Amino acid sequence: MNSLTGRDLKRAGGADVSTSGTNGIVIIGAGQAASQAVMSLRSEGYEGPIRMIGDEAEPPYQRPPLSKKFLAGEIGFDRVELKPVEFYANAGCELLLSTRVAAIERAKKVVLTSDGREIAYDKLIIATGSRVREINVPGFDLEGVYYLRSVADVHEIQKNFKPGAKMVVVGGGYIGLEVAAVAKKHDISVTVLETAERVMARVVDPIVSHFYERIHREEGVIIRTGVTVAGFEGEGGRITHVVSGEGESFPCTFVVVGIGIIPNTELAQDAGVTVENGIVVDEMTRTSDPDIYAAGDCTNHPNGVYGRRLRLESVHNAIEQGKTAAAAITGKDKPYNQVPWFWSDQYDLKLQIAGLSTGYTEAVTRGNPAEGRSFAVFYLKDGVLIAVDAVNRAPEFMMARQLIAKQAKLDPKRLADESISMKEVANA
Numbered sequence: 001m002n003s004l005t006g007r008d009l010k011r012a013g014g015a016d017v018s019t020s021g022t023n024g025i026v027i028i029g030a031g032q033a034a035s036q037a038v039m040s041l042r043s044e045g046y047e048g049p050i051r052m053i054g055d056e057a058e059p060p061y062q063r064p065p066l067s068k069k070f071l072a073g074e075i076g077f078d079r080v081e082l083k084p085v086e087f088y089a090n091a092g093c094e095l096l097l098s099t100r101v102a103a104i105e106r107a108k109k110v111v112l113t114s115d116g117r118e119i120a121y122d123k124l125i126i127a128t129g130s131r132v133r134e135i136n137v138p139g140f141d142l143e144g145v146y147y148l149r150s151v152a153d154v155h156e157i158q159k160n161f162k163p164g165a166k167m168v169v170v171g172g173g174y175i176g177l178e179v180a181a182v183a184k185k186h187d188i189s190v191t192v193l194e195t196a197e198r199v200m201a202r203v204v205d206p207i208v209s210h211f212y213e214r215i216h217r218e219e220g221v222i223i224r225t226g227v228t229v230a231g232f233e234g235e236g237g238r239i240t241h242v243v244s245g246e247g248e249s250f251p252c253t254f255v256v257v258g259i260g261i262i263p264n265t266e267l268a269q270d271a272g273v274t275v276e277n278g279i280v281v282d283e284m285t286r287t288s289d290p291d292i293y294a295a296g297d298c299t300n301h302p303n304g305v306y307g308r309r310l311r312l313e314s315v316h317n318a319i320e321q322g323k324t325a326a327a328a329i330t331g332k333d334k335p336y337n338q339v340p341w342f343w344s345d346q347y348d349l350k351l352q353i354a355g356l357s358t359g360y361t362e363a364v365t366r367g368n369p370a371e372g373r374s375f376a377v378f379y380l381k382d383g384v385l386i387a388v389d390a391v392n393r394a395p396e397f398m399m400a401r402q403l404i405a406k407q408a409k410l411d412p413k414r415l416a417d418e419s420i421s422m423k424e425v426a427n428a
């Protein structure tokens, strides 16, 4: 095996001021957190070699558009990639794409790629993200059953957007519902099957779930809750029906499964790095190995706002941990300790979620979710604001983010009263 070192690399701006040894930094994964780490390493002044190893063919790109405008065909890859490919060369970051890391050998401080290379590091960032949870029912391998995680998945799904197409979405989470909204725009008949009693049950309150069920139905989507998928049936190897546990049969020309993700932690686990529902990191993204950092979907990290550990699946989390890892590696401690936030676009609706509502004692609604398309739900725990779900309510969302960070105590009556501005509510 070849052992490649930092000396082999093209250097940034001609300088060679590696802060720690000559092998530089290796990043496993070429996604949101990885791309941010490269940008932040350079802006924090790191001048040594950087190598990013990703198993996808594309340079790092944003995943949110994959279930929104990119799936709809409204934007191309140039609007999805995080930086043009030349950026990485100019930043002195060598991109090894279509390359999978098979193992980390901590004692030798090398990573092994599946094509047999051995790449040495001084510091390693694991930014391997997550993968889709697969459905394990009879017929799972029929043609026409898709998942959505990558650009390649989008291309496959889009081939099915044809006149007369019938899509069944398995899973009424935000990805499934976003795909449903896009498919509706393409005049495809859509049925969403959700096992829970309401859609998006894992992430939002019943008020918000019922609002989205109403909107999707108004848009012509069939939403079925409390339905468990028991199998897929097909003809000639291609799916024709989804069958429920109750024996109901749903005809379709294709299926998109969106039933959650699994963090990619196996590399860390096999190398003996501590993993517990994600790679365990501290607020500086340090793992149990002092030379290894981890960022993004694959981590389990402490959050001071809520006083507990979290594993998050969001762009904000990936960006902030990418920044924190870069700062920590360059000797500047910038702890990641923020209010989590997230968004989902469906039709003309922008859902913005800040904070975590788990354990709330009161939900306060501002606006009317039973009519129209704009409202916010605030979650209070013993009077303190802990989370907000805002639909087409950017001002409420922005204000709530700040108030959650401050652990502000709010008057529920004033919060619900739309004649009082959010600023006045906050200043009371």
Ligand SMILES: Cc1cc2nc3c(=O)[nH]c(=O)nc-3n(C[C@H](O)[C@H](O)[C@H](O)COP(=O)(O)OP(=O)(O)OC[C@H]3O[C@@H](n4cnc5c(N)ncnc54)[C@H](O)[C@@H]3O)c2cc1C
Binding pocket: 028, 029, 030, 031, 032, 033, 034, 053, 054, 055, 056, 062, 063, 064, 065, 066, 067, 099, 100, 101, 102, 127, 128, 129, 130, 148, 149, 150, 175, 264, 267, 295, 296, 297, 298, 312, 313, 314, 315, 316, 318, 341, 342, 343, 344, 345
């Ligand atoms: C369809 C979709 C819609 C989304 N919408 C939103 C949204 O609206 N808002 C929001 O906040 N978040 C959204 N997310 C989530 C968000 O995109 C992720 O949280 C974010 O991409 C996580 O960044 P990451 O860097 O941790 O992982 P990723 O961006 O997934 O990057 C990880 C990369 O590592 C690669 N990799 C894994 N293992 C290896 C290995 N052994 N060797 C080499 N490479 C490896 C993976 O293939 C991947 O390319 C969405 C996700 C999806 C899939």
